[in-house]
Amino acid sequence: MATQMFEGRGHAAVYQKYRFAPGKELQQTILSYLQEKKAIPAELAVDVGCGSGQGTHFLGEHFQKVVGTDISEAQIQEARDTPCMPNISYLVCPAEELPFQDASVDVLTSFTAAHWFDLEKFMGEAERVVKPGGCVAISTYTVDMSLRYGDCSEKLTEIFRECWDMILKYSHNRLKYVLEDYKEIFEALPFPDKKRITDIYDQIPMTVEGVVGYMESASPYQTFKKNDPKVATSLLQETEKRMLETMGVSSRETPVEFWVRHVCVLGCK
Numbered sequence: 001m002a003t004q005m006f007e008g009r010g011h012a013a014v015y016q017k018y019r020f021a022p023g024k025e026l027q028q029t030i031l032s033y034l035q036e037k038k039a040i041p042a043e044l045a046v047d048v049g050c051g052s053g054q055g056t057h058f059l060g061e062h063f064q065k066v067v068g069t070d071i072s073e074a075q076i077q078e079a080r081d082t083p084c085m086p087n088i089s090y091l092v093c094p095a096e097e098l099p100f101q102d103a104s105v106d107v108l109t110s111f112t113a114a115h116w117f118d119l120e121k122f123m124g125e126a127e128r129v130v131k132p133g134g135c136v137a138i139s140t141y142t143v144d145m146s147l148r149y150g151d152c153s154e155k156l157t158e159i160f161r162e163c164w165d166m167i168l169k170y171s172h173n174r175l176k177y178v179l180e181d182y183k184e185i186f187e188a189l190p191f192p193d194k195k196r197i198t199d200i201y202d203q204i205p206m207t208v209e210g211v212v213g214y215m216e217s218a219s220p221y222q223t224f225k226k227n228d229p230k231v232a233t234s235l236l237q238e239t240e241k242r243m244l245e246t247m248g249v250s251s252r253e254t255p256v257e258f259w260v261r262h263v264c265v266l267g268c269k
Contacts, residue, residue, distance in 0.1 A: 023202025042106035049113025053079035096121035115177035194267035209252035
């Protein structure tokens with residue numbers, strides 16, 4: 001059975017506001033693979049576990065029709081409320097029960113979501129719905145993150161990681177898939193032609209507010225907040241204050257470079 005997180009309206013709203021779209025390097029990695037396998041141009045792409053649609057929007061630029069699916073009604077509502085291209089639509093459904101006909105999907109993607117799925121059932125659905133010659137791209141960003149700003153990048157990253165390490169103490173055990181660079185997800189993919197890339201680095205344009213908001217949107221933080229709301233809230237406030245002091249600025253809107261490492265599992269049926 002899939003693990004359901006990000007369900008509440010409040011969490012979905014934070015997720016929509018602060019989660020970032022796939023970075024340029026990850027996008028290019030996926031597109032290059034699809035071009036190599038002659039999987040684009042194509043008619044139908046399905047983005048599973050789409051959340052509030054950050055990855056789905058990227059697909060909309062490259063496919064005739066894109067459908068984002070998620071088990072959370074609140075997330076899908078956020079996605080529908082966000083302006084998008086007319087070829088994108090959204091459905092509420094589990095990753096393990098996709099409402100698509102056999103061999104009807106050209107490309108199946110999942111961005112930072114597959115570690116929540118029932119892997120065996122999801123992979124069975126991927127095998128069923130993807131056309132012969134169709135492709136999958138299953139990616140996640142890792143906990144390997146850093147911040148850059150002027151000559152205080154090292155100190156800034158240290159402050160961020162102190163906070164992040166506190167939050168990660170409340171991680172669900174399914175984070176193990178991310179910590180192992182999606183090795184198990186790669187092994188579970190039933191396609192003969194597949195590869196796993198673990199060194200995709202992307203610079204995501206952020207602000208101080210955005211970095212703190214990203215941490216707030218993370219599932220371990222939401223667990224932390226339920227267990228100890230005062231301490232959790234105080235941690236983020238104090239982290240933001242320390243970041244601003246280190247940078248020598250007062251505005252939460254000050255831009256920073258947020259560097260993340262992605263892992264991507266690619267396969268062709």
